[in-house]
Amino acid sequence: MTASAASLSDPAAARRPRICLGIETSCDETAAAVVVSDPAAQPGQGRPLGTIRAHLVLSQIDEHQGFGGVVPEIAARAHIDHLDRLVAATLDEAKLGLGDLDAIAVTSGPGLIGGVMVGLMTAKGLALGAGVPLLGINHLEAHALTARLTHGVAFPFLLLLVSGGHCLIAEVTGLGQYRRLGATIDDAVGEAFDKTARLLGLGYPGGPAVEAAARDGDPARFAFPRPMIGRPDCDFSFSGLKTAVRQEAERIRVLSRQDVADLAASFQAAVSDSVADRVGRAAEAFVASHGRGHALVVAGGVAANTALRTRLGDVATRRGLHLVAPPVRLCTDNGAMIAWAGLEHLAAGGDLSADDGLALIPRARWPLDPHAEQIVAGGRGRHRG
Incomplete structure (x- = not known):
């Protein structure tokens, strides 16, 4: 079921469920999930537009609790220590291999830059090895789109x-x-x-x-x-x-x-x-x-x-x-929201190849609304993202 540019542009392929692995490492949760789209579901009908096949989150609360907040260096090290095993466990829970995926999605920003880099480098290696598209996801957009996955908004x-x-x-x-x-x-x-x-x-x-x-x-x-x-x-x-x-x-x-x-x-x-x-x-x-x-x-x-x-x-x-x-469980940072955002972009993106995501760069800041950057530059408020 490995995706290619040809299969993604095939109308028949567009009518079948797509499978995406999502990876999230922007802050203090190491998370991965597998989500499958439901091509029969329509927005506005109150039913989910996809199904979560696997969803694992490794919290770092114990590591940061003594500091009263997230320490970026500790968070990045924890992602390095655990992400590979977490991805493997997620695929095992979904009863899938890399060759079954249509795409891999990963948080590319905004977030703590060390953590974002860990997730992005891992995802690049997996996508290149599997020969599937890699989609860089805005963490804020993933939160925004989660209600479409769960409620078909x-x-x-x-x-x-x-x-x-x-x-x-x-x-x-x-x-x-x-x-x-x-x-x-x-x-x-x-x-x-x-x-x-x-x-x-x-x-x-x-x-x-x-x-x-x-x-x-x-x-x-x-x-x-x-x-x-x-x-x-x-x-x-x-x-x-x-x-x-x-x-x-x-x-x-x-x-x-x-x-x-x-x-x-x-x-x-x-x-x-x-x-x-x-x-x-x-x-x-x-x-x-x-x-x-x-x-x-x-x-x-x-x-x-x-x-x-x-x-x-x-x-x-x-x-x-x-x-x-x-x-x-989907309000806090998680891989399912990243995987779903990847599926949304996959459906809208037409032809994608395994090489498209290799040029992705980590971004500490990435506002949802590009105009927001102009507002902040003009002196109005502080935009967190």
């Missing part, structure tokens, strides 16, 4: 991407067609969760730790600011909120367990209010352009936060949209 849709390194809202009108509506001007929301968790002694990763502590807390005890609420744009800011939590914790000095829970709950409520306001403004603009009935897709690791999902569901309903969030 049709274009256009409104995207909220929230993770440790990225925080943005974009209008998605087609494959490769992304228009940024808003982004963080300082910290990403996941970064704010991590730093707040470290401040409160809750450990790493911060998102799940803060959410767990907040369950026993009073979200109204501390009147934290709601950054950017009411602003006419759709941008985010979390640095001031993070500072407010630190100042309140320093005022109390010796934090009881209840103090920590209340601080976590109040912080989480402030984040949810701020994000809901920003997304609501973007949703109004999106509906004005495209009408009601489309999806609001929330992706990225912070999308696993239950309180935030609940608020975003309300925002979507009020604007005539429906909220779509991938399963929690």
Whole structure:
């Protein structure tokens, strides 16, 4: 079933399922997956457009926990140590060999450059040996397209991407067609969760730790600011909120367990209010352009936060949209999202050969919307990606 330029341009081949191996090493998860497309599935019908045949993620939480965040050199070394075995185990779980693949997809950026390089070099060797196309995938785009794999979301849709390194809202009108509506001007929301968790002694990763502590807390005890609420744009800011939590914790000095829970709950409520306001403004603009009935897709690791999902569901309903969030295991970085993005590009790319991907280079920055680079260069905010 090895792919070639001839087979990829064959109409009969286009009507059969395609098989893609995805490799993700942009941060602190070493991940690989095999995804198979479903040519009979159509976007907008609410059914998955593909099937995950194998999905393995090796977390590096233990390696980074003592530092309160990801150490790039440690992450890259861990990818080197584990990626080959993880790919082999993924293919074994899928009961496939390299010769059964139609393509290999790999994160080419944005991300920690050392980790991206490890994944890219490994993928180049595998693609060259198997004689299949290699597709370099934008990590942000892979998050954006995951809802099409899991829920068959049709274009256009409104995207909220929230993770440790990225925080943005974009209008998605087609494959490769992304228009940024808003982004963080300082910290990403996941970064704010991590730093707040470290401040409160809750450990790493911060998102799940803060959410767990907040369950026993009073979200109204501390009147934290709601950054950017009411602003006419759709941008985010979390640095001031993070500072407010630190100042309140320093005022109390010796934090009881209840103090920590209340601080976590109040912080989480402030984040949810701020994000809901920003997304609501973007949703109004999106509906004005495209009408009601489309999806609001929330992706990225912070999308696993239950309180935030609940608020975003309300925002979507009020604007005539429906909220779509991938399963929690596909919100954080994973190989399935990379494999699926590869299949989307494979279907749209026509003739591809095994040599096309050998010229790929790792990219520490790679914005979804190329125009976003011009905005940042002009002095408006800081785009994480």
